[in-house]
Structures are given as structure tokens and as C-alpha cells.
Amino acid sequence: MAFPILHARLLLLFVLPSWPLVFSQANREIHLGSSLVASDNSSPWRSPSGEFAFGFYQLGNQNLFLLAIWFDKIPEKTLAWYANGDNPAPEGSKVELTSDGQLILNDPKGDEIWRPQTTLNGVTHAYMLDAGNFALVNGDQNSTHVWESFKNPADTVLPTQVLEIGGTVSSRQAESNYSKGRFQLRLLPNGNLVLNTFDLQTNTAYDAYYWSNTYDAANRSNSGERVIFDESGRLYVVLQSGENVILKSGSAESTGGYYYRATLDFDGVFRIYTRSKLQNNGSWVQSWHVPKDICSEIRGELGGGSCGFNSYCVYDKNGRPTCECLPGFFPVDPDNKLDGCKHNLTQKCEAGGSNPEDLYQKREVSNLFWPYSANFEKKDSLNEDVCWKSCLYDCNCVVAVHNEGTCWKKKMPLSNGRANWSIHGKTMIKVPKYDASSGMPPLQDPIRGKKKDQGTLILVGSILLGSSVFLNFLLAALISLVRSSSSQKRHKLIRSSSILETNIRSFTYEELKQATDGFREELGRGAFGTVYKGVLSSSSSEI
Numbered sequence: 001m002a003f004p005i006l007h008a009r010l011l012l013l014f015v016l017p018s019w020p021l022v023f024s025q026a027n028r029e030i031h032l033g034s035s036l037v038a039s040d041n042s043s044p045w046r047s048p049s050g051e052f053a054f055g056f057y058q059l060g061n062q063n064l065f066l067l068a069i070w071f072d073k074i075p076e077k078t079l080a081w082y083a084n085g086d087n088p089a090p091e092g093s094k095v096e097l098t099s100d101g102q103l104i105l106n107d108p109k110g111d112e113i114w115r116p117q118t119t120l121n122g123v124t125h126a127y128m129l130d131a132g133n134f135a136l137v138n139g140d141q142n143s144t145h146v147w148e149s150f151k152n153p154a155d156t157v158l159p160t161q162v163l164e165i166g167g168t169v170s171s172r173q174a175e176s177n178y179s180k181g182r183f184q185l186r187l188l189p190n191g192n193l194v195l196n197t198f199d200l201q202t203n204t205a206y207d208a209y210y211w212s213n214t215y216d217a218a219n220r221s222n223s224g225e226r227v228i229f230d231e232s233g234r235l236y237v238v239l240q241s242g243e244n245v246i247l248k249s250g251s252a253e254s255t256g257g258y259y260y261r262a263t264l265d266f267d268g269v270f271r272i273y274t275r276s277k278l279q280n281n282g283s284w285v286q287s288w289h290v291p292k293d294i295c296s297e298i299r300g301e302l303g304g305g306s307c308g309f310n311s312y313c314v315y316d317k318n319g320r321p322t323c324e325c326l327p328g329f330f331p332v333d334p335d336n337k338l339d340g341c342k343h344n345l346t347q348k349c350e351a352g353g354s355n356p357e358d359l360y361q362k363r364e365v366s367n368l369f370w371p372y373s374a375n376f377e378k379k380d381s382l383n384e385d386v387c388w389k390s391c392l393y394d395c396n397c398v399v400a401v402h403n404e405g406t407c408w409k410k411k412m413p414l415s416n417g418r419a420n421w422s423i424h425g426k427t428m429i430k431v432p433k434y435d436a437s438s439g440m441p442p443l444q445d446p447i448r449g450k451k452k453d454q455g456t457l458i459l460v461g462s463i464l465l466g467s468s469v470f471l472n473f474l475l476a477a478l479i480s481l482v483r484s485s486s487s488q489k490r491h492k493l494i495r496s497s498s499i500l501e502t503n504i505r506s507f508t509y510e511e512l513k514q515a516t517d518g519f520r521e522e523l524g525r526g527a528f529g530t531v532y533k534g535v536l537s538s539s540s541s542e543i
């Protein structure tokens with residue numbers, strides 16, 4: 001009898017240590033009572049393939065952590081979802097799937113940091129699924145997903161993830177700040193998929209700057225019902241009629257070999273990224289994005305546009321939008337360029353103050369444009385110097401724009417500023433003299449790289465203007481030569497100056513009705529008039 005017992009023991013010894021491992025790799029069920037602790041060496045809950053992990057992601061080299069899901073087989077561990085972006089967890093925090101089926105993130109003192117917003121009933125276990133979805137499951141009811149990360153997106157949508165009506169994706173504040181940012185992607189109740197800016201303080205959505213056009217007021221069956229991102233990286237809106245409206249077609253390459261993600265980046269652009277699974281040295285490649293030109297396409301009158309107030313949008317050398325302060329201005333938040341700029345001009349409006357000539361000096365930039373221009377005065381037939389003086393002595397004026405003999409005076413805040421070669425005219429900015437030497441970038445042209453035909457001459461013109469009287473004469477001669485020789489060009493210049501002035505176009509009643517109907521449901525809070533106008537001018541970019 002001794003032999004079989006020995007045998008059984010050996011067997012037991014052999015089986016026992018490996019049994020939990022085999023079990024957990026086979027189905028990855030996360031049991032009630034399981035927990036993870038935030039520390040730099042905690043091991044996450046991985047999906048069966050190992051491609052995704054759920055756990056604590058350390059922020060930079062701070063001792064702060066996000067409860068997150070990330071691509072676990074690539075070196076950068078790109079985040080696909082995060083729970084507590086606004087409220088990072090200190091080291092020692094704990095996430096627990098409690099014995100009564102709740103998912104709770106507590107700090108080391110036991111105070112709650114985060115939990116799912118819906119009531120969780122009947123959760124028997126959880127899964128980290130291979131698609132990148134973390135699901136709380138009711139095993140007694142056909143494995144229903146009581147809660148899942150796919151239904152509660154952060155800034156990223158993964159293949160097989162579906163955005164239902166009301167679904168919202170939010171940007172983060174900055175590259176490495178996961179607090180909620182100023183941009184949203186939403187599938188509106190009317191079926192349109194839109195991108196809009198958003199006021200974090202009041203929870204209000206501003207005008208859309210992209211929309212999928214999947215809304216038909218006359219026929220609901222032509223309106224969107226859900227948005228699907230599929231395994232081949234295809235993004236499309238499914239209409240109520242069942243038809244698909246493709247926003248981005250899938251890739252022809254074998255789908256298994258690539259990772260895809262669609263992320264609303266902190267700069268407000270919604271991008272689809274692709275990455276080879278095979279090359280370990282690979283990187284995320286952008287394969288699609290909307291809007292095509294965010295600097296020009298954000299036009300809403302309210303909310304400060306893509307860059308916040310008193311700054312301007314310009315593309316960097318990689319073609320990414322970035323935000324710059326006007327000369328003499330500095331960032332409201334040095335860590336977040338999208339938060340706008342300010343200055344500390346304190347000109348008194350009462351008479352008898354100091355002479356503004358002693359307090360302020362002029363800085364010049366060309367090719368800047370404000371579609372909602374903050375103009376409060378326009379004067380024809382003023383030369384540049386008189387235009388400048390008129391602003392200098394006016395306590396309400398911060399910027400004067402001079403173009404073709406017309407002078408506009410602008411007040412704060414300046415919103416939706418952008419740099420664009422095809423915009424002419426000189427921007428003159430009032431800058432305190434004490435700031436003159438310190439903390440200001442050297443005067444430079446806002447646009448690096450891209451040149452546009454008709455803008456070039458005028459740009460060269462403005463540089464020369466600033467540098468020498470002699471060249472001034474030369475330029476004047478040149479400009480009048482060009483003008484008289486090309487009446488067509490002249491027509492263009494006049495048109496662009498009228499754009500500078502008002503940026504208002506006329507629309508047919510049909511256009512108006514369509515555009516406003518498309519957004520009334522969600523974007524109208526508070527100020528209908530302005531919202532309509534914003535949408536209209538946006539839609540003008542489509543014409």
C-alpha cells in the first residue's frame with residue numbers, strides 16, 4: 001500500500017504549484033476578492049494573449065498612478081483606457097473587486113478615489129479580454145457585461161469597440177497629463193458624430209469643429225445609430241437603416257499583424273494610429289485624422305478655439321498643430337500650451353495717467369488671422385503709423401491690424417488666432433516696455449515651412465517694411481507694379497481684407513436650416529444665436 005500513496009504524493013507535488021498558473025492562463029477569470037496595489041513593481045491583470053493589461057500605470061517618475069489598460073507587448077505601454085485621470089492615485093492605493101461585486105479604487109488611507117458610475121448588480125467575476133476590454137461579468141446571466149471599459153471610454157477607442165448614441169470620448173490635458181481636456185468626440189442623439197470644444201468648469205459643449213454628416217432631419221433612417229471601429233482599422237457610422245457610412249476604410253494588410261487605436265489627442269485632433277505587432281522597434285503611425293486642418297476648422301465664436309484665448313494656432317515642423325502666445329504674452333499655464341495666454345498690460349483709461357509712449361512699445365507679426373476678430377473699431381484710409389498710434393492711446397486696444405489702408409483695433413480676449421500665409425496685413429501688438437528685453441521670443445514669422453503663392457510677396461513686404469525706409473520705397477513701388485499689372489490679384493487682396501474684417505458670408509435659407517438643425521439638440525445651451533452662427537461659418541469651410 002505504501003507505493004500508491006507515495007505516487008499520489010509525488011503527483012500532488014507536481015501538480016499543485018503549476019495548477020493556479022495553468023488555470024489563470026486558460027481563462028483569466030478575476031475572482032471576487034481580488035485586488036492590485038499601486039507600486040512600481042506590481043503585476044497587472046493581463047489578457048490571455050498578453051497584449052493588454054489592466055493595472056496601475058505610473059505617471060512619469062512621480063509616485064502617482066493611473067488605474068489603466070495599456071498595450072502590454074510594446075515598449076511604450078501606450079494607454080488605451082484610464083479611470084482616474086483627474087485624480088491620480090498615490091503609491092499604495094488599492095483597486096479591489098470586492099466580495100459583493102463592486103470595483104473600487106481606494107487610496108492607502110482607505111478613501112475612495114474612483115469607482116464605476118453605474119450601480120453594479122450581480123457581478124460574479126471580471127475579465128481582462130484580448131480586445132483590450134475590461135469587463136465586470138454576471139456569470140449567472142449568460143455572462144452579461146454589467147460594466148465594461150469599452151462602454152466608458154477615456155481618450156481612445158480600440159478595434160471592436162462601439163460608440164453608442166450619447167457615447168463620449170474626451171481628450172486629455174497634455175501629452176503626459178491625463179486630466180480631462182478641452183476636446184470631445186460625441187455621437188449626438190441626432191446621429192451625428194461630432195468633435196467639439198468643451199468648457200470644463202460649466203460642462204458645456206461649444207460648437208462642433210468636425211461632424212460626420214450622418215444626420216437627416218427629414219428621414220431618421222438616414223441618421224447615425226452607432227459608430228464602429230473594427231478589427232481592420234475601419235471606422236464607420238451605422239445608420240438606422242442599417243447602411244454604413246465609412247469614415248475611414250480598413251487596411252488591406254492582414255489584420256492580425258497590426259495594432260490599431262483611435263485617439264482624441266490632447267491637441268483636439270482625432271487620429272487613427274497603426275502599428276506592426278511584429279516589429280519590436282516599431283512606432284505608432286498616424287493613418288487618418290479629422291479635422292484635416294484644425295487651425296482653420298475650429299471657428300466657434302465661444303470657448304477660445306483650439307489654443308485658448310490670446311494665442312494662435314500654427315503647425316510645427318511635423319505638421320502637428322501647436323499653440324503660441326503673441327509677443328508680450330505668456331502662457332496662462334506653463335505646462336499646458338492649449339490653455340491660452342495672458343499679459344499684464346495695465347493701461348488706465350482715466351485721463352492724466354502716464355504717457356502710453358513711455359509705457360508701451362510696438363511688436364509686429366504678419367500673417368495672423370482672427371476669424372472672430374475681437375474688432376471694436378475699423379477705420380479706412382489710415383496709414384500704418386496713425387493706426388498704431390490710435391491703438392497705443394486707446395486703453396481698450398491691445399492689437400491693431402493694418403491692411404490695405406484699413407485699420408482695425410482689437411480688444412481682449414483674442415480668440416481663434418491662427419497663422420496663415422494667405423492672410424495679409426500687419427498685426428501690431430502693444431507690449432509693456434519693461435518686458436521688452438526679457439522673456440520675449442525674438443520677432444519671427446509665425447509660420448515655419450509651408451509657403452503659399454500669393455502670401456509670399458506680402459510677407460516679404462512686411463519683413464522689409466520693418467527693416468528699412470529705403471526698402472520701403474522699393475516695396476511700395478513693387479506693390480503698385482503688381483497691382484496695376486494684375487487686376488485679378490487685386491481682387492483677391494480686397495476679398496481677403498473683407499474676410500479679415502467680418503468673416504461673414506451669406507447663406508441660403510436651406511443651408512441655414514440644415515446646419516442649425518444638425519446641432520440644436522446638443523450645442524445650443526445658453527446662446528442659440530451664437531451657436532447657429534458658429535456652425536454656419538464652420539460649414540462654410542465645406543463649400
Ligand SMILES: *[C@@H]1O[C@H](CO)[C@@H](O)[C@H](O)[C@H]1NC(C)=O
Binds near residue numbers: 141142
Ligand atoms: C441566455 O441566452 C440564451 C440564448 O442566447 C437565451 O435564450 C436566454 O434567454 C438567456 N438567458 C438569460 C437569463 O438572459
Ligand SMILES: *[C@@H]1O[C@H](CO)[C@@H](O)[C@H](O)[C@H]1NC(C)=O
Binds near residue numbers: 333
Ligand atoms: C494636470 O493638469 C491639471 C489642470 O491643469 C492640473 O491641476 C494637474 O495638477 C495636472 N496633473 C499633473 C499630474 O500634472
Ligand SMILES: *[C@@H]1O[C@H](CO)[C@@H](O)[C@H](O)[C@H]1NC(C)=O
Binds near residue numbers: 241
Ligand atoms: C428614408 O430613407 C430610407 C433609406 O434611404 C428609404 O428607404 C425610405 O424610403 C426613406 N423614407 C422616406 C419617408 O423618405
Ligand SMILES: *[C@@H]1O[C@H](CO)[C@@H](O)[C@H](O)[C@H]1NC(C)=O
Binds near residue numbers: 279280281282
Ligand atoms: C526594425 O527591425 C527590423 C528587423 O528586426 C529592421 O529590418 C528594421 O530596419 C528596424 N527598423 C528600424 C527603424 O530600426
Ligand SMILES: *[C@@H]1O[C@H](CO)[C@@H](O)[C@H](O)[C@H]1NC(C)=O
Binds near residue numbers: 330344439
Ligand atoms: C508681468 O509678467 C511677467 C511674466 O510673468 C512677470 O515677470 C512680471 O513681473 C509681470 N509684471 C507685472 C508688473 O506684473
Ligand SMILES: *[C@@H]1O[C@H](CO)[C@@H](O)[C@H](O)[C@H]1NC(C)=O
Binds near residue numbers: 293296419420422
Ligand atoms: C489658410 O487659410 C485658408 C483659408 O481659410 C485655408 O484654406 C488654408 O488651409 C490655410 N492654410 C494654413 C496653412 O493654415
